[in-house]
Amino acid sequence: MSEVKVKFETVIGLEVHTQLKTKSKIFCNSATEFGKEHNSQICPVCTGYPGVLPVLNKKVVEYAILTGLALNCEIAKYSKFDRKHYFYPDLPKNIQISQYDMPICRNGYLIINDKKIRINRIHMEEDAGKLVHAGSAGISGSSYSLVDYNRTGVPLLEIVSEPDISSPEEARVYVERLRNIVRYLDVCDGNLEEGSLRCDANVSVRPVGQEEYGTKVEIKNLNSFRALQRALEYEIERQIDEIEQGNRIIQETRLWKDDQGITISMRTKEESHDYRYFPEPDLVPLEIDADQVHRLREKLPELPEEKRLRYVEKLGLSDYDAGVIVDSIETAKFFDKTALVAKNPKAAANWLTGDIAAYLKENKKSLDETELTPESLAEMIDLIEKGTISNAIAKKVIITLLEKGGSAQKIVEEQGLSVISNESEISAIVKKVIAANPREVEKYKSGKKQVIGFFVGQVMKETRGKANPGVVNKLFQQELDKE
Numbered sequence: 001m002s003e004v005k006v007k008f009e010t011v012i013g014l015e016v017h018t019q020l021k022t023k024s025k026i027f028c029n030s031a032t033e034f035g036k037e038h039n040s041q042i043c044p045v046c047t048g049y050p051g052v053l054p055v056l057n058k059k060v061v062e063y064a065i066l067t068g069l070a071l072n073c074e075i076a077k078y079s080k081f082d083r084k085h086y087f088y089p090d091l092p093k094n095i096q097i098s099q100y101d102m103p104i105c106r107n108g109y110l111i112i113n114d115k116k117i118r119i120n121r122i123h124m125e126e127d128a129g130k131l132v133h134a135g136s137a138g139i140s141g142s143s144y145s146l147v148d149y150n151r152t153g154v155p156l157l158e159i160v161s162e163p164d165i166s167s168p169e170e171a172r173v174y175v176e177r178l179r180n181i182v183r184y185l186d187v188c189d190g191n192l193e194e195g196s197l198r199c200d201a202n203v204s205v206r207p208v209g210q211e212e213y214g215t216k217v218e219i220k221n222l223n224s225f226r227a228l229q230r231a232l233e234y235e236i237e238r239q240i241d242e243i244e245q246g247n248r249i250i251q252e253t254r255l256w257k258d259d260q261g262i263t264i265s266m267r268t269k270e271e272s273h274d275y276r277y278f279p280e281p282d283l284v285p286l287e288i289d290a291d292q293v294h295r296l297r298e299k300l301p302e303l304p305e306e307k308r309l310r311y312v313e314k315l316g317l318s319d320y321d322a323g324v325i326v327d328s329i330e331t332a333k334f335f336d337k338t339a340l341v342a343k344n345p346k347a348a349a350n351w352l353t354g355d356i357a358a359y360l361k362e363n364k365k366s367l368d369e370t371e372l373t374p375e376s377l378a379e380m381i382d383l384i385e386k387g388t389i390s391n392a393i394a395k396k397v398i399i400t401l402l403e404k405g406g407s408a409q410k411i412v413e414e415q416g417l418s419v420i421s422n423e424s425e426i427s428a429i430v431k432k433v434i435a436a437n438p439r440e441v442e443k444y445k446s447g448k449k450q451v452i453g454f455f456v457g458q459v460m461k462e463t464r465g466k467a468n469p470g471v472v473n474k475l476f477q478q479e480l481d482k483e
């Protein structure tokens with residue numbers, strides 16, 4: 001009897017912490033700038049001295065509502081803050097002020113590749129500080145730890161999805177889209193290296209067709225899109241292996257070890273009752289009226305999805321080009337400015353997703369780090385359309401524009417790159433090429449018309465790509481057919 005292998009499906013839910021770009025912290029006016037000297041941006045409130053009182057930063061509420069609206073959430077008319085109990089050395093109050101049962105946003109969604117990923121909730125909370133391990137001892141590497149409280153009290157939004165994500169790749173795309181949206185909203189810089197966007201993943205597997213979920217495992221320390229995808233791929237395989245060997249999956253928190261490409265057990269997962277949530281007595285509940293929500297809705301910028309549709313429907317871009325452009329806010333801003341001055345926005349899009357994107361990738365640069373401007377790109381496209389330069393020449397001009405900047409017209413003039421369309425000038429070269437290649441002429445005459453390609457190539461070599469190909473072709477045919 002042959003054994004039938006059980007097929008498994010994956011269930012993933014994500015918790016994404018986005019650090020808000022406010023100037024001051026969530027409950028005090030200490031600054032939030034990244035990379036400052038340790039403990040230089042602290043005060044008695046964020047370091048939890050007895051007797052101090054938190055005051056809610058209204059910008060945080062505004063950013064939370066904007067994010068909720070962009071993610072199609074209901075904005076709660078009434079929400080409150082709660083204390084979540086922890087003991088961590090980097091959390092001096094031993095509590096974190098968060099939102100438990102009445103978060104500010106609920107029931108949203110994000111559509112990725114025609115699939116709706118539901119968002120359960122978005123809540124506001126304060127960040128913890130950071131441990132800095134120092135000294136050196138044995139294999140553990142450090143003999144003592146220091147604490148930097150600069151990050152303590154920095155505002156966070158936790159965006160919690162429903163378990164609607166069904167593959168590691170889909171998880172990565174979801175976080176990429178989320179990052180894009182908070183960057184369009186300008187509420188978070190989305191900088192993964194600086195920890196402005198952090199992600200925890202809950203993942204379980206179950207046999208295809210089974211109703212109830214498998215036991216879920218939480219994975220922490222996912223610091224890049226690549227880490228998120230790799231960790232999930234590893235963890236799914238690990239869980240399936242365990243089940244196939246007849247073992248049970250333990251509900252726990254696991255840590256992703258990027259250098260080893262594995263997850264390791266960190267602790268068994270806490271349940272929410274372990275945190276002893278209770279309402280924060282020092283903050284009044286938050287009431288948000290319809291007017292405020294309405295005003296913020298008016299302030300919403302054009303979001304990636306709306307932009308994409310406009311590019312396709314109004315500007316005639318291909319789905320691919322529109323998608324690539326909106327995926328990066330820098331490219332989208334650049335394209336919007338170019339489209340205002342370029343006669344042919346579609347050509348601008350082709351350059352941005354083609355040669356320019358390839359250059360940026362190869363040189364590990366962003367568009368902002370080059371010398372190219374929307375005006376110079378539009379000018380170059382104009383020169384192509386007028387027939388002043390060929391596409392082949394434009395491929396060289398664009399590199400100069402990216403590296404040195406300036407005007408496309410000037411570069412073409414200074415380097416003598418204009419297309420040669422002058423017939424008598426080209427005709428002289430055509431005659432020279434024919435005279436130098438009698439064997440190819442014979443081939444042409446015996447019916448091998450394709451050698452014309454060879455002749456055109458010779459002229460291009462001679463003129464360094466500047467001869468107008470149409471004119472060259474015409475002249476060759478004239479010359480060869482009359483002989």
Ligand SMILES: [Zn+2]
Binds near residue numbers: 041
């Ligand atoms: Zn403070």
